[in-house]
Amino acid sequence: GAVVSQHPSRVICKSGTSVKIECRSLDFQATTMFWYRQFPKKSLMLMATSNEGSKATYEQGVEKDKFLINHASLTLSTLTVTSAHPEDSSFYICSARDRVVEPYGYTFGSGTRLTVV
Amino acid sequence: AQSVSQHNHHVILSEAASLELGCNYSYGGTVNLFWYVQYPGQHLQLLLKYFSGDPLVKGIKGFEAEFIKSKFSFNLRKPSVQWSDTAEYFCAVRASNTGFQKLVFGTGTRLLVSP
Numbered sequence: 001g002a003v004v005s006q007h008p009s010r011v012i013c014k015s016g017t018s019v020k021i022e023c024r025s026l027d028f029q030a031t032t033m034f035w036y037r038q039f040p041k042k043s044l045m046l047m048a049t050s051n052e053g054s055k056a057t058y059e060q061g062v063e064k065d066k067f068l069i070n071h072a073s074l075t076l077s078t079l080t081v082t083s084a085h086p087e088d089s090s091f092y093i094c095s096a097r098d099r100v101v102e103p104y105g106y107t108f109g110s111g112t113r114l115t116v117v
Numbered sequence: 118a119q120s121v122s123q124h125n126h127h128v129i130l131s132e133a134a135s136l137e138l139g140c141n142y143s144y145g146g147t148v149n150l151f152w153y154v155q156y157p158g159q160h161l162q163l164l165l166k167y168f169s170g171d172p173l174v175k176g177i178k179g180f181e182a183e184f185i186k187s188k189f190s191f192n193l194r195k196p197s198v199q200w201s202d203t204a205e206y207f208c209a210v211r212a213s214n215t216g217f218q219k220l221v222f223g224t225g226t227r228l229l230v231s232p
Contacts, residue, residue, distance in 0.1 A: 042225075046222075108153075110159065
């Protein structure tokens with residue numbers, strides 16, 4: 001089945017630095033990828049939708065200059081948390097749509113635990 | 118905007134007990150409904166989905182869900198749970214007003230099955 005690889009699984013960074021998270025579709029082409037943030041004991045909150053070759057669409061309240069999303073190829077999307085602060089510490093999850101293997105379905109990465117110290 | 122409510126945040130059951138997890142959504146148009154499971158340390162996996170047709174949907178691992186349009190509900194059920202069903206369960210909805218693109222999740226229900 002479809003597999004999405006997310007890297008790194010855990011990262012600790014200093015306040016003020018930037019962190020890049022990668023999301024790769026390993027065996028399918030993902031024209032659309034989604035980035036979620038999961039707060040403790042809360043739901044997955046959709047941050048943005050990225051379409052290959054175009055600008056990402058951000059949800060209301062998500063700072064696009066802080067959370068930079070790039071979807072340069074059909075198999076790779078990246079999320080860069082810029083000038084990270086402790087409040088950005090969270091669990092970030094990507095997902096990709098595989099129109100061929102599972103029409104209108106979604107495959108999720110295993111997530112990235114970001115800790116900003 | 119669409120939203121999803123999961124009423125049970127934590128559920129504790131003994132093995133062989135029956136399970137029902139509630140899910141209600143708020144959107145009057147056409148919706149697709151999903152249940153996902155997240156085992157400890159693993160990624161989200163699809164349990165089942167409803168797009169159209171028979172409102173009783175059967176998924177993997179003995180799970181099923183029933184879409185009741187009049188109640189805006191999509192409750193998840195399993196007649197007899199196992200210890201291995203310990204996980205977090207998420208209901209999710211996508212709607213026609215977003216072109217069926219955006220998946221909106223409920224807050225999740227953490228299920229603990231004791232042996």
